[in-house]
Amino acid sequence: AAATALALGGGLLLAAWRWLRGAAQAAGAGAGASMRGKTVIITGANSGLGRAAAAELLRMRARVIMGCRDRARAERAAREIRAELGEQGEAEGEGGELVVRELDLASLRSVRAFCHRVLQEEPRLDVLINNAGIFQCPYMKTEDGFEMQFGVNHLGHFLLTNLLLGLLKNSAPSRIVVVSSKLYKYGEINFEDLNSEISYNKSFCYSRSKLANILFARELARRLEGTGVTVNSLHPGIVRTNLGRYVNIPLLAKPLFNLVSWAFFKTPLEGAQTSIYLASSPDVEGVSGKYFGDCKEEELLPKAMDDLVARKLWDISEVMVGLLK
Numbered sequence: 001a002a003a004t005a006l007a008l009g010g011g012l013l014l015a016a017w018r019w020l021r022g023a024a025q026a027a028g029a030g031a032g033a034s035m036r037g038k039t040v041i042i043t044g045a046n047s048g049l050g051r052a053a054a055a056e057l058l059r060m061r062a063r064v065i066m067g068c069r070d071r072a073r074a075e076r077a078a079r080e081i082r083a084e085l086g087e088q089g090e091a092e093g094e095g096g097e098l099v100v101r102e103l104d105l106a107s108l109r110s111v112r113a114f115c116h117r118v119l120q121e122e123p124r125l126d127v128l129i130n131n132a133g134i135f136q137c138p139y140m141k142t143e144d145g146f147e148m149q150f151g152v153n154h155l156g157h158f159l160l161t162n163l164l165l166g167l168l169k170n171s172a173p174s175r176i177v178v179v180s181s182k183l184y185k186y187g188e189i190n191f192e193d194l195n196s197e198i199s200y201n202k203s204f205c206y207s208r209s210k211l212a213n214i215l216f217a218r219e220l221a222r223r224l225e226g227t228g229v230t231v232n233s234l235h236p237g238i239v240r241t242n243l244g245r246y247v248n249i250p251l252l253a254k255p256l257f258n259l260v261s262w263a264f265f266k267t268p269l270e271g272a273q274t275s276i277y278l279a280s281s282p283d284v285e286g287v288s289g290k291y292f293g294d295c296k297e298e299e300l301l302p303k304a305m306d307d308l309v310a311r312k313l314w315d316i317s318e319v320m321v322g323l324l325k
Helices: 002-025 048-059 071-092 108-121 148-170 182-186 202-223 251-264 273-280 307-320
Strands: 039-043 063-068 097-102 127-130 174-179 229-235 291-293
Touching (some): 048 063, 048 127, 063 071, 071 097, 097 108, 108 148, 127 273, 148 174, 148 202, 148 229, 174 202, 174 273, 182 202, 202 229, 229 273, 273 291
Parallel strands (some): 039 127, 127 174, 229 291
């Protein structure tokens, strides 16, 4: 009986702590901000962090373009978001707009087609959130023959951003938000084997792609100085999303893992707060080339601030995605 009472009491305390943390984190990033009249593109917006950011920015009355690989899932997510915000939108008057567009970052052809449509249809682009990603998958290649994690997490977004830069500049002040990860700390940029054809470690390759995200954002911020377009990267923390679908957890360990993740991992809305903050807050107007976590600027390891590596990675990426021959 005593053990049961202790477990019950601990569970209640844990639940209370979890609720208080969630309420505090989910209250702040976009509080009071309005995105009326602004257009935002979010990659991977049908689930997880991207879906949460899309819902919040829609609530702030932005025109949100969901760039997603699976159009059917994206349409379903869009319907759910509209239903969730329906009553609130009616109470507050005219809201934003949610638009679904097909975008497969594992296909440079799809990236180009997506950007062509955006440039044809959209008169402005105020925010680009490079959010989509793939995590620790078995060795696979993209349509263009790139290792999947490097191809999707870095190269797909690299091409996407470059093709949309003209529209972002014409819409300035505008913002680019790059979702990275704290796991960048375990990555290295090996220019001799960027495509992992000599060796492949799924954890290392994910970390390398996230380090590449930060180096890309840093070099892009340097190139965009004076244009009115800002670029910042972030880590969302440990979040309960489907990003870990390739991670195998033993059946017997799943109940414990589910309890731990419920208690200590962020919800998608909590994890999306820094993306929302960098996309909408006046506090970071004009701030560029920085790295954020929990809506605060954080320090980077020296390897993530190596400008020579960042420029070399940029030059090689231009060739890999066909921007330069």
